[in-house]
Amino acid sequence: MSSFNKFFLIFAVALALSACSKPAKWSSDEELARVQYRAAGPAKLTLFTMINNRSGAGAHSALMINASQRVIWDPAGTFHHPAIPERHDVLFGINPQVADVYTRYHARQTFHVVVQELEVSPEVAEMALGLVKGHGNVADAQCALTTSRILQQLPGFESIKVGWYPKALAEQFAAFEGVTERRLYEYDDANLAAYDPSKVKLN
Template identity: 55%
Template structure:
């Protein structure tokens, strides 16, 4: 068991599932709230090894009263790209959602994106569950996400340690739209964030006078 756990932690570290939680001040979290005008939706991200197909990281974007990402033990926000509390990332505008997805795709991993439209009430329950879960220990990304989804879909989703298995369960929940992102950057995915300038993105979004 100890050998299995250490191996899982090593794999998780490569894929971004072994990071320290960033805890932002409450006022910063509140100020960052972003409401997306699309339908209420759950988006499951599964990071898959290009060689073996094994799952390496799981996260969940939720579009409800605001749009957030539950990124359990994730490494994306180590440089404090967005406000975060208890492994929930806030201020998930379209540019942030895009860079988040691309951050996890590289020459050794691709990202499976599964989108499921839900009721606004279901989306808000998901946000509340993610916020209540709190910070997640290393290598428990799939476990924590599946516990949240099992609470929303009792009998249809069972808690699991395996990202790929959770992806398979999520696919049975309804009309799930699936896409996959492949990119071929090096495993040092910090360059994705280094090249991303949020101030430049914000300026580009302002119409010219």
Template identity: 50%
Template sequence: MIFAKAFDRLAPGRIVLGTALFAGCIALAGCEAQKKPNADAATLAAASYVHNGPPALTLFTMVNNRTGSGGHTSLMINASERVIFDPAGSFYADVVPEVNDVLFGITPAVALAYRGAHARSTHHVVVQRLEVTPAQAQRAYELAVTNGRVPGAYCANSTSSILRQIPGLEGLKTTFYPVKLSEQFAALPGVVTTKYYEDDDADLQKALAEGNVILSYESRQSE
């Protein structure tokens, strides 16, 4: 079953232990240290995709269906090209090159595959889209591509840090918690929120592998 539902406006030693447990929980949901090699310039140029829609920032928040806690945060940016800042993310596809946690070549099919891979029986995806000015979108793009790789469990922290550097969004606060960032983003004027569910297998790696096969096939068919 697949459906999307729209909403109107989707002591020191003890601290170290808590942080470690927090990082472990996030890693299980898809926010983990990135290990994929960076793509070269030629690969990026070949994959680059320019979306004809308005400049926009789309915040993805992966939420545990049982507990309501956030598992991962990422940001799709439609600027001079469309990319996804996927800090410490797990997503991969042969046709989607990556450099320092930024995914390139985000065609409509890739965007759907990205969302679908993260929505499964254990998690749903909160999708929050905000149309912005070209200057705001390009600033987000520049911040994302120069950010560098993100440590595991820092997905919401790095995304919120980028967002609050964009003119007009300075009021957002830096946070380590995906749901708290989602709640802040929802309060911005103009944000449209949807929630996306699937009842697929709980195994994220299985979903990623299946999506990779489909995207690779579609890419060959379009050649």
């Protein structure tokens, strides 16, 4: 392959990747400090998996991390609220009201949310927090791929197989000892985009 063809191939791949990524968001340090929140209780990882009620297929993966602060890793996610700061795909200031708004945003007639919680050591939670904060913007359709890669790097989670499918990741996560699981169903408008979380007033 000629040098020109190699350059063209690299350029084409880079262009394709940039085209399928949502615009990066970068809230200021002041915004992040203003909303910083840590939930009471033990350090914890919470895997959110959005499941299509019609097909049973996984639609999205996200990870809430309760470490020195609580955040939601929402790779290539569509959730947005003007009062919730975001850097790349990490949402900050995840107090109970914000966590509730986030999960209810995804639950519809056509989707429900599987919520899997697992207590971990403070060191593991802090490592997970560092990994998501340092990851950067995620391309569309790579939510489970990037989340499984992050989990696989954590002590005790090395058995996680990296893959593209949210439901398969949830099944792997469920196998860890101590995981609790619940499912959130809502029966409002079937159109996910019809619910605008930015209209919800946060305290």
